[in-house]
C-alpha cells in the first residue's frame with residue numbers, strides 16, 4: 001500500500017541504515033522525492049548506480065535544501081559536522097532526525113546549530129547488522145523491529161506524528177523516551193554486548209597457548225556469534241563508545257563486579273550459585289522469545305560494502 005508521508009526527504013549518509021531507509025521508503029511510497037548525500041565519493045557513486053534515491057549530493061546542505069524531512073544516518077561522531085552543513089539550507093518547519101545509536105550526544109551536537117522553526121526529533125532504529133555501506137541495506141530491515149524516538153518536551157505534536165507515521169510505514173514499532181533514558185537502556189542491551197564481543201575476540205587472538213587456526217577451527221556456536229558482532233563497523237562503534245561514555249562506564253562497572261563474583265564462585269566451587277544464575281538467564285531468554293524478539297539480525301549473505 002502506498003502512503004505518502006513526506007513530499008521530499010533527504011538522507012545524509014547512504015550506508016547500511018541510510019540505504020535501508022531509502023529502499024524501504026521507495027518500496028512503501030513514503031516519500032515523493034529522495035535526495036541522497038554522502039561525503040564518500042565511492043558510496044555516493046554506488047548509491048547512484050543502484051538507483052538509491054532521485055538526486056545525489058556530495059554536500060549535505062545541497063540535499064537538505066527544500067526537504068520536509070532530513071534523515072541523518074552517519075556515525076554519531078559526524079553529527080555536528082552534518083548539522084553545520086545543513087543548518088543554513090533547511091526550510092522552515094523541516095523535521096531533522098537521525099538514526100544514531102546514542103541520543104543525548106546527538107542532541108548536544110546538533111541542536112545549537114539548527115535554526116528556530118526546525119523540528120529536531122532524534123531517533124534510533126534498533127535494527128541492524130554487522131555490515132556497512134550502500135550495498136548492505138535492505139528494505140525490510142526495520143520490519144517488526146523497534147524504532148525509538150527521543151522527542152524534546154516541547155515537541156510539535158504534528159511533526160512527531162509525521163515521523164512516527166514514516167517509521168510505521170517502514171514496518172517499525174515506535175516507542176518514545178528521553179535521550180538520557182535511551183542511552184542507559186542501550187548501554188546495557190547493545191553497547192556493552194558489543195564491547196564484550198570486541199574484547200573476547202581480541203583476547204582469543206592474543207592467548208599464546210592457542211593458535212589462530214585453532215580458534216577458527218574449533219569456534220563453536222557461542223564464539224562464532226561473538227565474531228559476527230565483533231565484525232561490526234569500527235568507526236561507528238568507536239563513536240558509540242566515545243559518545244555514550246558515562247552510561248557505558250556505569251554498566252561496565254556493574255558488569256565487572258558481577259564477573260568478579262562469577263570468578264569467585266568458580267574458584268570456590270559454588271555450583272548452586274552458578275546454577276541459580278544460569279536458570280535465571282535461561283528464563284530471560286525464553287521471555288525474549290515469547291516477545292517475538294529472538295531473531296538475530298538476518299544475514300542475507302551481505303558483505304561489507
Ligand SMILES: NC(=O)C1=CN([C@@H]2O[C@H](COP(=O)(O)OP(=O)(O)OC[C@H]3O[C@@H](n4cnc5c(N)ncnc54)[C@H](O)[C@@H]3O)[C@@H](O)[C@H]2O)C=CC1
Pocket residue numbers: 012013014015016017018037038039040043060073074075076078081082099100101102124125126127128129130131132133134233236240
Ligand atoms: N549498523 C547498525 O547495525 C546500526 C547503526 N545505527 C546507527 O546508524 C548510523 C549509521 O550507521 P551505518 O549505516 O551502519 O553506517 P555505514 O558506515 O554503513 O554508513 C554511514 C555512511 O555515512 C557516511 N558519512 C560519514 N560521515 C559523513 C559526513 N560527515 N557527511 C556525509 N556522509 C557521511 C559514510 O560515508 C557512510 O556512507 C550510526 O550512527 C549508527 O550508530 C543504528 C542502528 C543499527
Ligand SMILES: O=C(O)C(=O)Cc1ccc(O)cc1
Pocket residue numbers: 100101125126127128129130190229296297
Ligand atoms: O548486528 C547486530 O546484532 C546489532 O546489534 C545491530 C545493531 C547495531 C547497533 C544498533 O544501534 C542497533 C542494532
